Amino acid sequence: MRYNALKILKEGLIGNRGWRPAWRTPDPRPEYDVVIIGGGGHGLSTAYYLAKEHGLTNVAVLEKGRLGLGNVGRNTTIVRANYFLPGNSEFYSMSLKLWEGLSADLNYNVMHSQRGLINLFHSDGQRDAFARRGNAMINQGDDAVLLDREGVREMLPYLDFEQGRFPIFGGLYHPRGGSARHDAVAWGYARGADSRGVDLVQNCEVTGIDVEGGRVTGVQTTRGAIRAKKVAIVTAGRSGQVAALAGLRLPIESHVLQAFVTEGLKPVIDHVISFGMGHFYISQSDKGGLVFGGDLDFYPSYAQRGNLPMVEHVMEAGMTLMPMIGKAKVLRSWGGIMDMTPDGSPIIDKAPIDGLYLDCGWCYGGFKAVPGSGFALAHLIAQDRPHADAAGFRLDRFRTGVGLMDEEGTGAQHNLH
Amino acid sequence: MRVACPLCGDRDSREFTPVGGAELVARPAPEAGAEAWDDYLHNRVNACGPSQELWYHGAGCASWLVVERDTASHEVLGVTLAREVAR
Ligand SMILES: Cc1cc2nc3c(=O)[nH]c(=O)nc-3n(C[C@H](O)[C@H](O)[C@H](O)COP(=O)(O)OP(=O)(O)OC[C@H]3O[C@@H](n4cnc5c(N)ncnc54)[C@H](O)[C@@H]3O)c2cc1C
Ligand SMILES: [Zn+2]
Numbered sequence: 287m288r289y290n291a292l293k294i295l296k297e298g299l300i301g302n303r304g305w306r307p308a309w310r311t312p313d314p315r316p317e318y319d320v321v322i323i324g325g326g327g328h329g330l331s332t333a334y335y336l337a338k339e340h341g342l343t344n345v346a347v348l349e350k351g352r353l354g355l356g357n358v359g360r361n362t363t364i365v366r367a368n369y370f371l372p373g374n375s376e377f378y379s380m381s382l383k384l385w386e387g388l389s390a391d392l393n394y395n396v397m398h399s400q401r402g403l404i405n406l407f408h409s410d411g412q413r414d415a416f417a418r419r420g421n422a423m424i425n426q427g428d429d430a431v432l433l434d435r436e437g438v439r440e441m442l443p444y445l446d447f448e449q450g451r452f453p454i455f456g457g458l459y460h461p462r463g464g465s466a467r468h469d470a471v472a473w474g475y476a477r478g479a480d481s482r483g484v485d486l487v488q489n490c491e492v493t494g495i496d497v498e499g500g501r502v503t504g505v506q507t508t509r510g511a512i513r514a515k516k517v518a519i520v521t522a523g524r525s526g527q528v529a530a531l532a533g534l535r536l537p538i539e540s541h542v543l544q545a546f547v548t549e550g551l552k553p554v555i556d557h558v559i560s561f562g563m564g565h566f567y568i569s570q571s572d573k574g575g576l577v578f579g580g581d582l583d584f585y586p587s588y589a590q591r592g593n594l595p596m597v598e599h600v601m602e603a604g605m606t607l608m609p610m611i612g613k614a615k616v617l618r619s620w621g622g623i624m625d626m627t628p629d630g631s632p633i634i635d636k637a638p639i640d641g642l643y644l645d646c647g648w649c650y651g652g653f654k655a656v657p658g659s660g661f662a663l664a665h666l667i668a669q670d671r672p673h674a675d676a677a678g679f680r681l682d683r684f685r686t687g688v689g690l691m692d693e694e695g696t697g698a699q700h701n702l703h
Numbered sequence: 704m705r706v707a708c709p710l711c712g713d714r715d716s717r718e719f720t721p722v723g724g725a726e727l728v729a730r731p732a733p734e735a736g737a738e739a740w741d742d743y744l745h746n747r748v749n750a751c752g753p754s755q756e757l758w759y760h761g762a763g764c765a766s767w768l769v770v771e772r773d774t775a776s777h778e779v780l781g782v783t784l785a786r787e788v789a790r
Contacts (some may be wrong), residue, residue, distance in 0.1 A: 526749035537745035539723065540774070585704075585721040588751040588775045593704050595717050628745050685741040700723050700747070 288393055308473060309480035314487045314509050318346045320667055321505055321514035323492045323528055324521035325349025327358035327468075327653065328645055330475035330486075331660025332520060332667070334392075337482035339661070340668035345484045346514075348507060350491035354472030357522050358653065360590075360622040362545050362579050364558055364569065365654040366403050366463035367428045370419045373678025373691045374631055375426040380675040381658025382428070382462060388657060394474030396466050397572065403463025403558040404438065406445075406607075408452045412562055416458040423460065431459040442559060444610050452563040452606065463558060465569050471656055495532040495642070502532070502641040516667055518643040523588065523623025525646035532639055536646065537628055537684050539700050542587035542621040543579065543650050544596055548614040550574030564603030565596075568611075576614055578604060582624065582650070584701065592621045624650050627684075630703030631691035634662050634672070634679040643667055644681060649703060706770060707782050711763040718762035724748050725755035725769045728789050751775055757785060 287293075287306055297304050320336060322329045325347045336342040347353075367382040369375045389395050407413050413432075420430035438457045439447060447454045480486055487509065494506030495517060504513035521528045523540045551574050560567035565580035580600035583592045597619065604611045627633065627647035632655070637644050645663045648655060662676035672679075683689045684698065696702040704716035724747050731739040748754070751774055758770045767785035772778065 524751075526747065527751055535742065535746040535748065537747070539747050539749055540751075585716075585772075586724075586749065586754065586756065586774050587777065589777055593716065593777070595715075684745040685737065700745070701721070 308477040309486055312485045312487065314346060314348070314485065314490060314507070314512050316511075317504075317513040318485070319344040319514070320516045320518065321345075321512060322347045322518045322520055323505065324356075324519070324524075325353040325476075325486060325488065326356040326520065326522055327354075327472055327475070327656035328522070328648070328659045328663070329520040330354075330472055330479060331656050332518065332645065332663045333479040333484045333486075333660075334475045334482070335660045335664035336668060337479055337484055339664055342668055343483035346512065347479070347484060347486050348490045348492055348505070348512070349486070349488050350508075352488050353476050353486060354469055357622040357624075358472045358656065359468055360545070360620060361468055361653045362567070362569070362577050363465040363468050363653055364403070364463070364567070365398065365466050366460055366558075367426070367654075368403065368405070368419065368423055368430065368458070368460045368463065370422045370693055371691045373689060374693060375422060376675045377658055377662070377679070378654065379426050379428050380661070381655050384657035384661060385466065385654075388471075388474070392474040392478045394470065394477060396470045396474050398464065398466040399572075400462050400464040401557050401569075403460040403560070404433070404442065404457040405460075405560045406438065406457045406562045407455050408563045409455060413455055420458050429461050431461065433457045433459050441557065444554070445608050446606070449606060465558060467572070468653065475656075475660070492528060492531065495528075497532060497639055500640055502639055516641045516643065518645060518663060518667060519637070520645045520663070522646065522648060522652065523625050525625045525644070529637070529644070532637070532642060534637060534639070536644070537681075538647055539586055539626050540588055541582045541584065541624045541626050542589060542592045543582050543624050544592040544600070544619055544621045545577065545579040546600065546619045547571070547575040547577050547617050549617050551576065551614060561603055561607045564599065564606060566600055566603035566607060568604065575617065576611065582626070587621075588623055590621050590623060626700070626703060628700050629684070629690045629692040629698040630694060632659070632679050633681050634659060634666060634676045635681040636666070636670075637681070704777055704779065706758065706768075706779055708760050708763055708766065708768065709782055709784055710766055711760065714760075714763060718760060719768075720759045720761055721770075722757045722759055725757050725788065727757045728769065728785055753780060
């Protein structure tokens with residue numbers, strides 16, 4: 287069923303009785319060409335592009351719970367292409383271009399809003415670093431504008447510019463950055479994959495990965511055994527556990543990242559803003575809530591909730607940057623499980639077992655990557671060679687030390703990103 | 704989270720730095736080879752549930768500790784001095 291404005295009008299007149307579920311709920315078949323483990327954003331987009339770009343439709347996505355209730359439904363939805371290092375730059379640039387055509391491609395409104403992202407800086411040294419990053423973005427073909435303090439003040443008059451400790455020197459403005467509606471992205475890809483014949487199997491936890499003679503042959507699940515020629519592990523924070531089913535140990539530690547939302551307010555914050563001197567970034571959702579977050583709690587966790595020290599830090603940083611936020615009441619907070627790699631960059635690669643693929647290590651930045659990651663992983667699965675824009679996301683870069691992508695420049699070591 | 708340091712007693716988790724899985728205590732020999740070192744430096748057990756972790760009590764007695772903690776609930780199950788575990 288294609289969605290359009292006329293259809294909405296018509297359904298309004300007949301009491302909305304004509305809508306159908308956006309995807310089927312099939313039982314798993316005994317065998318598929320490709321099995322994707324994990325029905326989050328990345329698993330669903332991979333299935334969609336396998337069908338759309340490569341004509342592979344004998345595909346199943348196996349999700350242990352319901353579609354889209356993992357990180358894809360728990361993140362703060364910032365979409366940007368302001369990366370600095372080769373490997374990351376071209377990938378996020380490609381992903382942002384897919385975002386820009388996504389609603390039309392999926393015939394589903396993902397509410398991609400390019401409201402502009404501003405990364406603030408608070409010292410001369412930080413200005414230099416952001417100028418350099420902005421130049422890297424421009425070289426990549428994306429957009430960046432270096433704003434001075436007055437430039438920022440024009441756009442964000444409500445910040446505390448005279449803050450004694452961390453005065454605002456300016457900001458790096460990325461006009462094409464913004465946000466999108468998280469659930470809609472999962473649902474849109476699910477609908478697109480399903481309508482092309484992909485089976486989306488929910489409440490189906492993978493409990494074993496079958497390997498014979500160094501080659502993957504299928505998976506064991508809570509809904510029975512399923513044979514497959516190719517299997518992809520796309521389980522974000524659970525990647526380590528699922529890879530262990532195939533006897534693999536990954537360069538991944540799972541951590542908790544928290545986020546917060548206030549009660550709904552009238553429009554007040556028009557952009558996405560990140561503070562340069564404490565862990566705090568913020569945007570306003572279309573419903574009016576101020577959505578904000580900070581950094582990891584920095585201890586391994588699968589709890590999907592965090593502790594108070596980081597809550598306190600984020601609130602303090604918010605109050606420092608924009609004292610007006612003290613008037614808003616926090617409505618909810620939550621956490622998600624982050625698959626952290628040593629260098630803070632992801633992995634899209636073949637596993638050391640034939641027919642097994644890995645898509646993981648998205649850390650706290652994998653929402654913006656949902657289109658690009660699915661596009662690149664589908665390419666890798668279908669053609670058995672990496673997509674050019676994701677060729678740097680190799681599993682062996684930690685062992686060889688070649689091609690590490692440490693955007694923060696803190697070292698390619700666990701617990702530093 | 705509160706962590707009961709064997710030397711300092713029950714303390715706020717902010718006094719500590721979690722460093723990673725306690726497999727870090729078992730450092731490979733210098734000439735153990737690239738694979739062993741890659742595994743030691745990068746790959747992780749990353750268990751969901753009771754895990755052994757290496758923590759550093761930086762704002763206290765500066766001891767290295769092995770903290771047994773449930774990563775699914777954040778419950779701290781036990782704390783030992785790392786030098787006793789390494790022995
Ligand atoms: C608080 C927070 C804020 C964030 N903010 C941003 C942001 O602003 N911008 C950004 O780009 N990124 C952000 N991220 C990161 C982003 O959400 C993730 O990197 C991304 O969603 C991960 O990929 P996914 O959508 O496929 O993961 P998920 O949605 O977690 O999908 C993985 C799926 O695998 C399933 N699964 C696990 N084990 C099994 C099994 N054994 N069998 C079957 N299925 C299984 C899970 O149930 C889950 O549905 C944020 C994350 C969090 C938690
Ligand atoms: Zn102590």
